[in-house]
Amino acid sequence: MAGKITPAERRYGGKDAAQRQAERRARFLEAGLDLFGRAPGYRGTSLAEVCRAAGLSSRQFYEEFHALEDLLADLHRMVHGQAQRAVFETLPSIQDLPLAERLERMLHAYVEGAAADPRHARIAYVEVIGVSPRIDLQRLERRSTWIGFMTAVTDEAVARGEIPPADYTIAGAAYIGAVNGLMHDWVVGWVDATRAEIADELLQLLLGRYKIAL
Structure with missing residues (x-):
């Protein structure tokens, strides 16, 4: 239907879907940088710890990465x-x-x-x-x-x-x-x-x- 706004085009908090995704990815990268780049390091870090540090869910993590190795x-x-x-x-x-x-x-x-x-x-x-x-x-x-x-x-x-x-x-x-x-x-x-x-x-x-x- 002409003029219909699709879900991907909706904006929340002034940000579109692509901006929100980029922000989530940046938060996971910063969390990984902190946890992998200091103690406990990559091998000592769980997915739950990365999500907690990023302030995001495991579902959101798997929307960006297949595994912690991808983040590394x-x-x-x-x-x-x-x-x-x-x-x-x-x-x-x-x-x-x-x-x-x-x-x-x-x-x-x-x-x-x-x-x-x-x-x-x-x-x-x-x-x-x-x-x-x-x-x-x-x-x-x-x-x-x-x-x-x-x-x-x-x-x-x-x-x-x-x-x-x-x-x-x-x-x-x-x-x-x-x-x-x-x-x-x-x-x-x-x-x-x-x-x-x-x-x-x-x-x-x-x-x-x-x-x-x-």
């Missing part, structure tokens, strides 16, 4: 996306700098983007490990993205004549593995350092491998 997967993608954006946002302003300074700026941006919120760092480097084959694959895919980024950085440095021509793929994979290992050990408390110190140590690893003077 979304959070993992979110925190890695934030770290990636932090690095990419630095690129336009550093293109004219020497390689060592470009790397320094990128690494500090990465660590700030990944770990300025400790909950983000815990999810990215600790909570996702060993959860399931699906989460392991997602974690490795994100790692592969960073290896690709490192390869692009070294290819650019070769083209500029800043480092000698070589296949730096293995070095990139080894470096990203070292990044993840150090970040894990730092997040769980095995390494006592500030974010700036972590970024500086990661920089020294790169400078040593590519024989670049700071």
Whole structure:
């Protein structure tokens, strides 16, 4: 019937259905970030606890996610996306700098983007490990993205004549593995350092491998 308002178009509290759904999802994500990114962590958190923290029902949860693992997967993608954006946002302003300074700026941006919120760092480097084959694959895919980024950085440095021509793929994979290992050990408390110190140590690893003077 022309002019009929469907249920999906009705507004409650000034918000339409899509806005209410987005708000519910955001509340579940924030609850998951708090519970998974601090004690008790993903493995120690129940669906009921997530719903209670979000102030929503289990029915509403299942309208957004199939299981708690889906919430963890979304959070993992979110925190890695934030770290990636932090690095990419630095690129336009550093293109004219020497390689060592470009790397320094990128690494500090990465660590700030990944770990300025400790909950983000815990999810990215600790909570996702060993959860399931699906989460392991997602974690490795994100790692592969960073290896690709490192390869692009070294290819650019070769083209500029800043480092000698070589296949730096293995070095990139080894470096990203070292990044993840150090970040894990730092997040769980095995390494006592500030974010700036972590970024500086990661920089020294790169400078040593590519024989670049700071």
